[in-house]
Amino acid sequence: MLIITCPFCGPRDEVEFACGGEAHIARPLADNEISDADFADYLFMRDNPKGLFLERWRHSAGCRRWFNVARDTVSNEIVEIYPMGSLPLKATAKTTYKTSWRRDTAAEKAATPSRSKAGGSK
């Protein structure tokens, strides 16, 4: 059983939480025209590392708020807990974020508003 420290409520048993799977998957914006294969990267393809994994959790039987967790999928060690919408600060977790194949996908690029707007105005 994991003991997860909810950033809002403190340490609680795993049964109070729901796991939301891989974190940092940005939805391609509706106005873009990416291919089915690229959309599949967003919709179905998942990072599934043996080692450090960045994932979302929700304190579903508590404050019901979401947060991110960097957890090792072999040892179950929780390396870092950090808020939604932000990136991890620990070096190992940062590397995991940067080296994920997802950072290079067309789906991820199509999710950045500035880029898509810049493209549109040209």
Add this chain to the structure above:
Amino acid sequence: MAKNHPDRGQRGLPGGAPRYSAFALAKKAMNYHQDWQRAWRDPEPKAEYDAVIIGGGGHGLATAYYLAAVHGLTNIAVIEKGWIGGGNTGRNTTIIRSNYLWDESAAIYEHSMKLWEGMSQDLNFNVMFSQRGVLTIAHSEHELREMSRRVHAIRLNGIDSEILGPAEIKKFVPTINIDQSIRYPVMGGFLQRRGGTARHDAVAWGYARAADDLGVDIIQKCEVTGLRRQGRKIIGVETSRGFIKTKKVGCVVAGHSSVVAAMAGIRLPIASRPLQALVSEPIKPILDTVIMSNAVHMYISQSDKGEMVLGAGVDKYNSYAQRGSFPVPEHMLAAAVELFPVLSRLRMLRHWGGIVDTCPDASPIISKTDIEGLYFDCGWGTGGFKATPGSGHVFADLIANDRPNKIAAPYSLDRFRSGLLIDEHGAAGVAH
């Protein structure tokens, strides 16, 4: 589909390993069973093979066996990082059934069922296949209606399936509690009489022995560390025992599929999760069938040794740890004790977890990849054991002919791009 008889291939080569028989057993008894031959060799890896199968579980060994027996490819190897059958093949709850909702699923699981029905003869190895029936229980009115829809769909595919009411269930399984006041009351259920169990280790051993007999090298304690490519073509595998040259690689590594796929830069929609099971101390026979509950994620049967074999649901987060979270079996056991009050003082002997490769639509992936010569058979998730022979049979066909056959075609990786998913969350549930 009921008339589709799979090509079982030729069993054994002239001068192959001696047959197992009652006579051989009696003869060896004279010598206190001291001189049984090895069931399979322990070869050093050759420099090159026509095909390499990564993963020596049931599916991998079945693939190798059918490649040799049906397609005549005998210069092949199965490489396994641990020992054969030591992963999910030796960890599952051995349930076999073919009662799935969609036509695509009916095709592959029934294909598998037909191979189960002749497996002990084909392999000359008693896999203890026992068609004792699989009864899935409904705990609510809604579940019962959904079940009746499924039963009709299954019957339209020519597969046996029937609905039972609580009184009929009580007659079929006298130890069950059909009191309507419990947390998960028995409202009805559906039964596949041809379903049942098999001895999981024997399946791995039987396929290994038969494949080895046909010339397949089974190389244990050999871990794949990389896949060597030339452009978009596979040219070999890097292993802990050196480089092995080959043009065809079949990956059948279940929970580690994403890890091997990453070596080739391939993305899979798979999440690896622990699935837990446990067995009790052996007791006298009390249950001669398999009982499943999708709502509780409980499944229970009694082994020939007398142990109660119980399976739980899948854990809620990704893990490669081969051990699960305690609340999962606790939830399952609470419901099991209510359904079978006779279990309440039973002691559990062993409890373990296996890492299963779950797919978004609860259906497997049997597919070519965009790298030439690299094939994947994965995503069986919580229910791969029942599919062992069928999966191996169609995957061997895919590797040998470099194109999927009619049964395998819907299970291509492309379905996640086209959207032609085969949603079996209802039939597969988590309970397998």
